[in-house]
Amino acid sequence: MSVKKTLVVIGNGMVGQNFLETLVTSSAYADYQVVTFCEEPRVAYDRVHLSEFFSGKSADDLSLVESGFFDKNNITLHLGDRALRIDRDNKQVVSQKGEKIAYDKVVIASGSYPFVPPMPGHDREGCLVYRTIEDLEAITKAAKNAKTGAVVGGGLLGLEAAKALTDLGLDTHVVEFAPRLMAVQLDEGGAAMLRSKIEALGVTIHTSKNTQKIVDGEHARHKMCFADGEELETDLILFSAGIRPRDDIAQESFLEIGQRGGIVIDNQCLTSDPDIYAIGECALWNNQIFGLVAPGYQMARTVVAQLEEKEAAFLGADMSTKLKLMGVDVASIGDAHAKTQGALIYTYQDGSSEIYKRIVVSADKKNLLGAVLVGDSSGYGTLLQYCLNGIELPENPDALILPSRSDESVGLGPDALPASAQICSCHDVSKGQVCEAITAGYQDIGALKSETKAATGCGGCTALLKSVLDCELDKLGFEVNTDICEHFPHTRQDLYNLVMVDEIKTFDELLTSHGRGRGCEVCRQAVGSILASYWNEYVLEKQHLGVQDTNDVYLANMQKDGTYSIVPRVTGGEISPDMLIALGEVGKKYGLYTKITGGQRIDLFGAQINQLPAIWDELIVAGFESGHAYGKSLRTVKSCVGSTWCRFGIDDSVSLAIELENRYKGLRAPHKIKMAVSGCTRECAEAQGKDIGVIATEHGWNLYVCGNGGMKPRHADLFATNLDKETLIKYIDRVLIFYVRTADRLQRTSVWMENMEGGLDYLKSVVIDDRLNICTQLEQQMDYVIETYQCEWKTTLESPEHLKRFRHFVNSDQLDEGVVFVEERGQVRPANEQEREQLVTFRPMEDA
Amino acid sequence: MTQWIDVCSFDDLEPNSGVCALVNNQQVAIFYFPNEDKIFAIGNYDPIGKANVLSRGMVGDIKGEPVVASPLYKQHFSLRSGQCLEQDDQVPCYSVRLYDGRVQLAEPT
Numbered sequence: 001m002s003v004k005k006t007l008v009v010i011g012n013g014m015v016g017q018n019f020l021e022t023l024v025t026s027s028a029y030a031d032y033q034v035v036t037f038c039e040e041p042r043v044a045y046d047r048v049h050l051s052e053f054f055s056g057k058s059a060d061d062l063s064l065v066e067s068g069f070f071d072k073n074n075i076t077l078h079l080g081d082r083a084l085r086i087d088r089d090n091k092q093v094v095s096q097k098g099e100k101i102a103y104d105k106v107v108i109a110s111g112s113y114p115f116v117p118p119m120p121g122h123d124r125e126g127c128l129v130y131r132t133i134e135d136l137e138a139i140t141k142a143a144k145n146a147k148t149g150a151v152v153g154g155g156l157l158g159l160e161a162a163k164a165l166t167d168l169g170l171d172t173h174v175v176e177f178a179p180r181l182m183a184v185q186l187d188e189g190g191a192a193m194l195r196s197k198i199e200a201l202g203v204t205i206h207t208s209k210n211t212q213k214i215v216d217g218e219h220a221r222h223k224m225c226f227a228d229g230e231e232l233e234t235d236l237i238l239f240s241a242g243i244r245p246r247d248d249i250a251q252e253s254f255l256e257i258g259q260r261g262g263i264v265i266d267n268q269c270l271t272s273d274p275d276i277y278a279i280g281e282c283a284l285w286n287n288q289i290f291g292l293v294a295p296g297y298q299m300a301r302t303v304v305a306q307l308e309e310k311e312a313a314f315l316g317a318d319m320s321t322k323l324k325l326m327g328v329d330v331a332s333i334g335d336a337h338a339k340t341q342g343a344l345i346y347t348y349q350d351g352s353s354e355i356y357k358r359i360v361v362s363a364d365k366k367n368l369l370g371a372v373l374v375g376d377s378s379g380y381g382t383l384l385q386y387c388l389n390g391i392e393l394p395e396n397p398d399a400l401i402l403p404s405r406s407d408e409s410v411g412l413g414p415d416a417l418p419a420s421a422q423i424c425s426c427h428d429v430s431k432g433q434v435c436e437a438i439t440a441g442y443q444d445i446g447a448l449k450s451e452t453k454a455a456t457g458c459g460g461c462t463a464l465l466k467s468v469l470d471c472e473l474d475k476l477g478f479e480v481n482t483d484i485c486e487h488f489p490h491t492r493q494d495l496y497n498l499v500m501v502d503e504i505k506t507f508d509e510l511l512t513s514h515g516r517g518r519g520c521e522v523c524r525q526a527v528g529s530i531l532a533s534y535w536n537e538y539v540l541e542k543q544h545l546g547v548q549d550t551n552d553v554y555l556a557n558m559q560k561d562g563t564y565s566i567v568p569r570v571t572g573g574e575i576s577p578d579m580l581i582a583l584g585e586v587g588k589k590y591g592l593y594t595k596i597t598g599g600q601r602i603d604l605f606g607a608q609i610n611q612l613p614a615i616w617d618e619l620i621v622a623g624f625e626s627g628h629a630y631g632k633s634l635r636t637v638k639s640c641v642g643s644t645w646c647r648f649g650i651d652d653s654v655s656l657a658i659e660l661e662n663r664y665k666g667l668r669a670p671h672k673i674k675m676a677v678s679g680c681t682r683e684c685a686e687a688q689g690k691d692i693g694v695i696a697t698e699h700g701w702n703l704y705v706c707g708n709g710g711m712k713p714r715h716a717d718l719f720a721t722n723l724d725k726e727t728l729i730k731y732i733d734r735v736l737i738f739y740v741r742t743a744d745r746l747q748r749t750s751v752w753m754e755n756m757e758g759g760l761d762y763l764k765s766v767v768i769d770d771r772l773n774i775c776t777q778l779e780q781q782m783d784y785v786i787e788t789y790q791c792e793w794k795t796t797l798e799s800p801e802h803l804k805r806f807r808h809f810v811n812s813d814q815l816d817e818g819v820v821f822v823e824e825r826g827q828v829r830p831a832n833e834q835e836r837e838q839l840v841t842f843r844p845m846e847d848a
Numbered sequence: 849m850t851q852w853i854d855v856c857s858f859d860d861l862e863p864n865s866g867v868c869a870l871v872n873n874q875q876v877a878i879f880y881f882p883n884e885d886k887i888f889a890i891g892n893y894d895p896i897g898k899a900n901v902l903s904r905g906m907v908g909d910i911k912g913e914p915v916v917a918s919p920l921y922k923q924h925f926s927l928r929s930g931q932c933l934e935q936d937d938q939v940p941c942y943s944v945r946l947y948d949g950r951v952q953l954a955e956p957t
């Protein structure tokens with residue numbers, strides 16, 4: 001047996017962890033015993049999405065390390081321990097806690113640290129930086145006693161930090177040394193557009209400001225004094241003035257360092273010592289530091305390949321970026337500043353919708369060299385492909401940025417891309433690799449993602465990946481079968497359109513005209529839901545009975561033993577003591593198990609079919625109505641207590657929640673819909689985990705869409721900000737009906753959004769800009785649903801004909817003997833199998 | 849000769865849906881397909897979900913075989929044999945007829 005060599009990885013940040021993950025799936029893994037030092041108190045987390053910490057993500061949510069990763073792969077982790085130096089003579093890594101690890105190879109992935117200009121006062125209390133989770137905790141704490149906050153640095157990170165400060169409720173300022181924002185990525189025009197958009201969000205921007213010192217303030221904790229004599233008072237200061245490579249360990253170990261810092265590496269990512277590599281933000285290649293994850297991941301792959309004794313080289317990386325800063329789309333590609341000789345520039349500016357686009361084209365107009373996009377970065381994917389793959393430009397390159405006046409798309413079809421084209425830059429996946437995986441059978445987007453890793457980093461390439469998939473499947477002659485089931489050669493969306501266009505009102509009509517056979521629970525459920533969404537008729541009418549699913553068919557939620565639970569509506573979670581007492585009395589009288597639901601309502605369990613009408617009779621007399629908990633429909637609008645009581649409340653979340661719930665109650669949809677309203681950004685109602693979430697701001701309401709808790713949590717997308725109530729409701733109406741119309745069967749809004757081509761931007765263009773010219777229709781349909789609302793239980797109780805069904809046996813008034821309860825913690829619950837056997841054998845059998 | 853047991857009135861049946869009847873102390877699920885004028889009867893007990901619920905499932909067919917899908921976990925049971933299509937489970941199956949406006953079940957032999 002060969003003895004394993006030892007590999008020490010210094011730093012467990014984004015790149016260090018990516019290196020480990022790549023290594024353990026490589027053939028080199030067998031040859032090395034791996035030890036890693038992680039200076040931070042926690043293992044690698046997603047710094048790229050660090051700001052989401054402020055919108056509710058926890059440190060755990062941000063973690064990049066699967067639980068058990070180190071154990072499973074037999075990697076020794078020294079958590080909270082810093083590697084001090086590499087004793088190259090004795091081939092040992094020495095740590096702060098006194099570890100001495102003999103090594104064969106070392107990989108340094110120590111990242112970088114925020115640069116704080118050494119001005120007087122820079123180290124005062126409340127002067128912070130933005131890089132680690134501990135930094136964010138410190139910022140949150142400092143913000144508690146602060147009214148104003150200033151960010152020093154108007155680059156990409158600075159603006160992200162500014163967003164965090166506004167989220168924390170601070171009056172926010174950005175102080176930039178250069179005459180414009182994001183000077184590295186944007187030209188003057190783009191930066192000006194960005195500035196006006198950010199200022200519109202209430203952030204004050206100061207450019208060409210050189211901070212000379214920070215002293216005690218008069219009205220606030222600090223005063224910043226600028227070279228031009230002006231001053232700014234603020235309670236909190238965040239430095240975001242660039243990053244510096246963490247090369248301390250290399251210095252201690254006498255490795256070559258660049259003039260302005262950074263561990264010098266060659267094309268193989270080797271430092272000046274042939275057994276030591278450096279990767280990520282600490283590494284200096286060709287006098288360049290790469291402050292993005294993708295190049296770091298590329299370096300990690302390069303090193304792993306060498307450990308496998310394969311040839312590989314790191315030859316620089318594309319620094320194009322696309323991101324959303326304070327809700328504003330910003331993208332920068334290649335030579336954005338037109339530094340190339342003879343470069344031609346085209347710009348397009350749409351003052352009204354605040355869009356700025358600029359492309360930089362080679363002198364012969366054949367190639368795209370760079371681009372800047374502000375306000376609308378939907379063209380990023382296409383432009384990037386032109387730029388990276390040297391694809392020849394169309395005759396009039398400006399067509400790429402001018403709004404298309406016809407339906408003709410100027411986008412690059414995936415067919416135009418060469419096999420070498422990079423689809424995913426985070427994980428360096430080429431079109432060729434994607435096509436290979438598709439041919440090998442990974443033919444839906446989920447399978448393709450887990451097979452190739454494409455679109456599992458920043459997610460920016462998802463749309464492109466999907467279009468490559470569709471195009472390839474088409475070429476392979478696959479007819480993607482999207483039929484809902486064997487009875488209808490149609491998708492749910494087709495069926496919806498057929499119902500609309502042919503004005504079909506029953507399942508039988510649809511089956512006769514467009515389907516075959518008797519139907520099944522799949523198409524029946526889908527069509528039942530479509531008919532209910534569109535016509536909103538009473539669901540228990542004879543002609544609709546056969547398309548009602550398990551719960552709808554008795555207007556209650558079937559539980560494991562065949563009994564039902566009952567959830568009356570409690571709008572916005574607001575309930576009076578009298579109503580609570582009434583609920584309690586019903587629960588007591590019928591021996592029901594009661595539990596509070598996650599949607600701020602009360603669920604009463606253990607009712608048999610025969611009991612449902614009597615129970616509902618009492619509930620309706622007490623003032624309750626159906627909660628539609630049994631339907632794929634609007635469930636609840638959860639709310640926090642809001643400004644009426646809460647010390648921090650900005651607006652009245654309860655009233656809005658009640659209004660929304662009353663508006664949308666009864667709306668049937670492809671799946672259930674949950675909403676929430678919070679009275680301020682502290683977000684106690686957890687609106688960002690709901691299909692529709694609303695959060696009060698100083699200037700109105702922020703609308704979030706397509707979030708989800710449950711099995712596959714998804715953070716909702718910020719859809720629009722600072723809306724007045726009327727606009728807010730208009731947008732929600734449109735989003736919901738568009739969802740009802742276009743989603744697949746049993747597809748929650750979160751998955752609907754994930755699968756939507758064009759994603760959030762597309763949805764916005766439909767709902768806000770009315771790109772499909774259907775908004776009036778969408779609103780009319782919602783109005784119709786609202787007008788035709790009925791409490792289905794009230795309707796049922798009024799009709800002896802319908803009530804007749806509510807008994808367990810058609811020919812007897814007995815209850816179901818199979819239902820057996822035992823007591824637990826003072827309430828009933830279904831007996832388990834053992835208990836049931838004991839109890840039932842002792843019960844005398846009755847004759848029929 | 850088959851003995852027929854009177855169960856309920858034809859009007860008690862629900863079109864494209866099921867009802868449950870108590871026959872000789874057994875729970876029987878009875879389904880009615882109006883388009884082809886057919887009635888089927890199988891046991892009401894779902895052996896997979898272990899509850900008396902099959903009459904409350906949705907009906908239809910799988911490749912022509914008339915079925916009910918359990919309302920609990922959606923396995924299909926053939927209405928002609930009681931056989932579960934997804935796994936090795938079977939529920940009782942009964943002959944049923946319409947006689948003078950009444951639904952009748954054949955006494956199991």
Ligand SMILES: Cc1cc2nc3c(=O)[nH]c(=O)nc-3n(C[C@H](O)[C@H](O)[C@H](O)COP(=O)(O)OP(=O)(O)OC[C@H]3O[C@@H](n4cnc5c(N)ncnc54)[C@H](O)[C@@H]3O)c2cc1C
Nearest residue numbers: 011013014015039047048082083110111280281291292293
């Ligand atoms: C707020 C924010 C937003 C960002 N947004 C983006 C974005 O949108 N897109 C993008 O591409 N990039 C973005 N970045 C940059 C990205 O996070 C970095 O490029 C990436 O984290 C670099 O990875 P790394 O492993 O080189 O460094 P790091 O992630 O910093 O990891 C280095 C780790 O090594 C540890 N360490 C250092 N020295 C030692 C030692 N001697 N012993 C033990 N441990 C040590 C450090 O404590 C640290 O934990 C963002 C960064 C921030 C802060």
Ligand code: SF4
Nearest residue numbers: 640646649679680684
């Ligand atoms: S979200 Fe609501 S309850 Fe929470 S702090 Fe804000 S207003 Fe108060």
Ligand code: FES
Nearest residue numbers: 424426457458459
């Ligand atoms: S480019 Fe980031 S996930 Fe593909």
